[in-house]
Amino acid sequence: xxxxxxxxxxxxxxxxxxxxxxxxxSDSASNYFxxxxxxxxxxxQLIIDIRSxxxxxxxxxxxxxxxxxxxxxxxHITETQPEDSAVYFCAAKRTSGTYKYIFGTGxxxxxxx
Amino acid sequence: xxxxxxxxxxxxxKSGTSVKIECRSLDFQATTMFWYRQFPKQxxxxxxxxxxxxxxxxxxxxxxxxxxxxHASLTLSTLTVTSAHPEDSSFYICSALGLLxxxxxxxxxxxxxxx
Numbered sequence: 001x002x003x004x005x006x007x008x009x010x011x012x013x014x015x016x017x018x019x020x021x022x023x024x025x026s027d028s029a030s031n032y033f034x035x036x037x038x039x040x041x042x043x044x045q046l047i048i049d050i051r052s053x054x055x056x057x058x059x060x061x062x063x064x065x066x067x068x069x070x071x072x073x074x075x076h077i078t079e080t081q082p083e084d085s086a087v088y089f090c091a092a093k094r095t096s097g098t099y100k101y102i103f104g105t106g107x108x109x110x111x112x113x
Numbered sequence: 114x115x116x117x118x119x120x121x122x123x124x125x126x127k128s129g130t131s132v133k134i135e136c137r138s139l140d141f142q143a144t145t146m147f148w149y150r151q152f153p154k155q156x157x158x159x160x161x162x163x164x165x166x167x168x169x170x171x172x173x174x175x176x177x178x179x180x181x182x183x184h185a186s187l188t189l190s191t192l193t194v195t196s197a198h199p200e201d202s203s204f205y206i207c208s209a210l211g212l213l214x215x216x217x218x219x220x221x222x223x224x225x226x227x228x
Contacts, residue, residue: 032215034217041204041222041224042222043206043219043221044219045219046216089156089157095214095215099145099162099210099214100147100159101217103156103157104156105155105156106155106156108154
């Protein structure tokens with residue numbers, strides 16, 4: 001079945017350094033790839049997304065890249081801050097037919113001050 | 114922006130009782146809502162897709178008679194955990210698809226503890 005692999009499962013970085021989280025999806029019909037940040041006990045929040053007709057998207061310190069051929073997409077956070085510490089989930093979705101999201105397993109990011 | 118509420122935020126119940134959780138889209142109409150379950154330190158596991166005016170679509174391994182879903186209006190979906198047992202204790206989160214059927218907006222979640 002469809003699945004999304006996410007790596008690493010945990011990531012510790014020093015404040016100010018960059019963090020990269022990678023995902024690989026299996027459903028070649030996926031064309032929408034959101035990233036969510038979830039703090040402990042709270043709802044996931046959309047932080048950035050990318051569609052299959054775009055290779056890269058940036059929003060201040062956050063960027064996402066997509067390689068459709070390899071079915072890889074990555075989240076890049078630059079100049080990390082302690083408040084970036086959270087669990088990050090990637091997801092893949094088709095926008096036609098079934099609307100189901102397939103989530104990655106999550107990455108626990110810890111930014112050390 | 115799109116807001117989704119969920120009620121209750123926390124519930125403790127005795128084994129064998131039923132618990133109803135409500136998910137509402139407050140400022141938009143949602144023909145599709147999703148129900149997820151999340152165990153500690155794990156990802157979101159999709160339980161079912163709730164479609165307004167029709168039967169929910171359950172994921173493999175999710176018992177539809179145990180987790181009853183009703184999507185009676187464009188702004189409300191309910192999940193009823195019937196005859197709850199301690200293993201049903203979890204964080205239940207709903208989400209609603211926006212008008213473009215692409216972005217999902219999450220509710221704040223319901224923490225269920227079954228004693």
